[in-house]
Amino acid sequence: xxxxxxxxxxxxxxxxxxxxxxxxxxxxxxxxxxxxxxxxxxxxxxxxxxxxxxxxxxxxxxxxxxxxxxxxxxxxxxxxxxxxxxxxxxxxxxxxxxxxxxxxxxxxxxxxxxxxxxxxxxxxxxxxxxxxxxxxxxxxxxxxxxxxxxxxxxxxxxxxxxxxxxxxxxxxxxxxxxxxxxxxxxxxxxxxxxxxxxxxxxxxxxxxxxxxxxxxxxxxxxxxxxxxxxxxxxxxxxxxxxxxxxxxxxxxxxxxxxxxxxxxxxxxxxxxxxxxxxxxxxxxxxxxxxxxxxxxxxxxxxxxxxxxxxxxxxxxxxxxxxxxxx
Ligand code: ADP
Numbered sequence: 001x002x003x004x005x006x007x008x009x010x011x012x013x014x015x016x017x018x019x020x021x022x023x024x025x026x027x028x029x030x031x032x033x034x035x036x037x038x039x040x041x042x043x044x045x046x047x048x049x050x051x052x053x054x055x056x057x058x059x060x061x062x063x064x065x066x067x068x069x070x071x072x073x074x075x076x077x078x079x080x081x082x083x084x085x086x087x088x089x090x091x092x093x094x095x096x097x098x099x100x101x102x103x104x105x106x107x108x109x110x111x112x113x114x115x116x117x118x119x120x121x122x123x124x125x126x127x128x129x130x131x132x133x134x135x136x137x138x139x140x141x142x143x144x145x146x147x148x149x150x151x152x153x154x155x156x157x158x159x160x161x162x163x164x165x166x167x168x169x170x171x172x173x174x175x176x177x178x179x180x181x182x183x184x185x186x187x188x189x190x191x192x193x194x195x196x197x198x199x200x201x202x203x204x205x206x207x208x209x210x211x212x213x214x215x216x217x218x219x220x221x222x223x224x225x226x227x228x229x230x231x232x233x234x235x236x237x238x239x240x241x242x243x244x245x246x247x248x249x250x251x252x253x254x255x256x257x258x259x260x261x262x263x264x265x266x267x268x269x270x271x272x273x274x275x276x277x278x279x280x281x282x283x284x285x286x287x288x289x290x291x292x293x294x295x296x297x298x299x300x301x302x303x304x305x306x307x308x309x310x311x312x313x314x315x316x317x318x319x320x321x322x323x324x325x326x
Contacts, residue, residue: 004122004282006036008052008097011069012043012076012108015259016128016142018267019069022103024060025275026126031057033279038097042072043104044079044111047088052095064268067145067261073104079111082118089119098122099287101278103141105129106307109290113303122287124278125303126271130258133177135311136301137292141274144266146173146258147184153254154188154221161219164248167240171233171253174225180258181225182317190221191325194236196229197313205236209244226253273298 009026011019023039030037039059041051053059063070078084092100099122102112109125116123127134130146150172161168170190174180178195185193194204208222224233237251263271270293277291277298289300 004035004098006038006096007099007101007279007282008038008040008047008092008095009055009071009101010040010043010046010103011071011073011128012102012104012111013073014105014129014131015069015073016130016140017067017145017259017261018141018263018271019073019103019128020060020063020066021263021268021271022126022128022141022275023069023071024064025272026101026103026278027055027060028057029276029279033283035279036096038095039071042074042076043108044076044088045074046071047091048076048078048084050091050094052091052097064272065262067263069103079115085115085118088115089121092121099124099282101126101282103128105131105140106133109134109303110307113288113307116288116303122282123303124281124286125290125306126274126278127290127292127306130173130180131175131177132179133175133311134290134292134306135308136290136294136299136306138294139266139270141267141271142259142263143179144270145261145264146180147187148264149258149261150180150184150223150254151188153252153257154184154190154223157252158188158219158221161221161250165218167220167222167247167249169222169224169233169236169249169251171224171226171251173254173258174227176227176229177311178225178227178313181223182313182321185223186317186321186324188221188223189324190223190321192220192222193321194222194224194230195313196225196227198318199227199229204230205239
């Protein structure tokens with residue numbers, strides 16, 4: 001400790017509700033511990049183009065309840081090149097920033113890992129993504145809010161699905177992870193979920209039809225993870241039209257509505273805990289770790305582990321959905 005006097009904070013990649021609560025927590029905790037804070041706009045892009053502002057406690061007032069990110073977010077091609085990262089490092093030096101807190105997903109933390117290795121800069125990551133696909137943390141900032149948004153939408157679709165006795169495929173986000181789809185399906189009482197984790201093993205549509213999806217129901221809702229591995233909701237709707245023309249089928253793609261909205265209590269508390277822990281980690285001389293929560297305890301997860309993309313979806317969840325959707 002002692003070497004870090006000023007930190008930079010940025011949000012990068014896909015935005016997620018609760019990112020503002022995380023910015024607030026990082027800023028306030030840093031100031032509490034006597035550190036200077038600089039807000040970096042538009043993720044790594046702002047580091048390359050020097051869009052950097054001093055952050056005081058007031059800069060983060062009244063934002064805990066807001067979706068999106070006041071720092072904006074972006075995808076930055078330059079930062080994926082050694083030349084771009086060199087410019088980013090030079091700007092950091094110019095601004096007097098000694099360490100970075102990066103709030104983002106898999107790609108953002110991969111960028112942080114590479115940057116930290118190249119320039120020996122202390123970097124701490126916070127898992128900010130609705131997809132919940134970072135290894136080493138039970139949930140990510142934004143996931144719970146997105147899940148609740150999905151429930152609200154599915155509840156509404158259920159009303160019309162039941163009235164018309166239709167089969168609905170509802171596509172949800174998640175990239176190559178099925179957390180939003182499986183837990184969204186369990187929580188909304190959907191009949192099935194089509195998720196990337198099992199896409200290559202079984203024909204999930206066959207299974208669903210075989211299990212007699214209309215045994216005791218007059219409507220059916222299937223949540224489909226957007227992944228290329230599943231093919232998405234349209235793919236399954238087309239298949240049903242061809243293979244089972246007796247069913248009336250509809251598709252809803254929830255899209256970016258899942259990224260917005262005021263963060264839930266869970267996400268605000270998670271972001272507040274992770275944000276303060278990020279500053280604790282820097283003060284303890286930790287570097288190049290993502291802060292996660294496992295079994296309600298703060299954990300430090302090396303970037304290389306967090307981004308390995310092998311966060312396991314509990315098979316128990318598939319069983320729960322299967323048993324409860326008879
Ligand atoms: P997310 O963080 O939501 O997964 P992206 O995958 O788009 O979002 O990554 C966000 C940004 O992180 C990219 O635009 C890029 O600037 C940086 N990044 C991602 N992967 C790398 C990489 N392999 N090397 C350097 N920077 C990267």
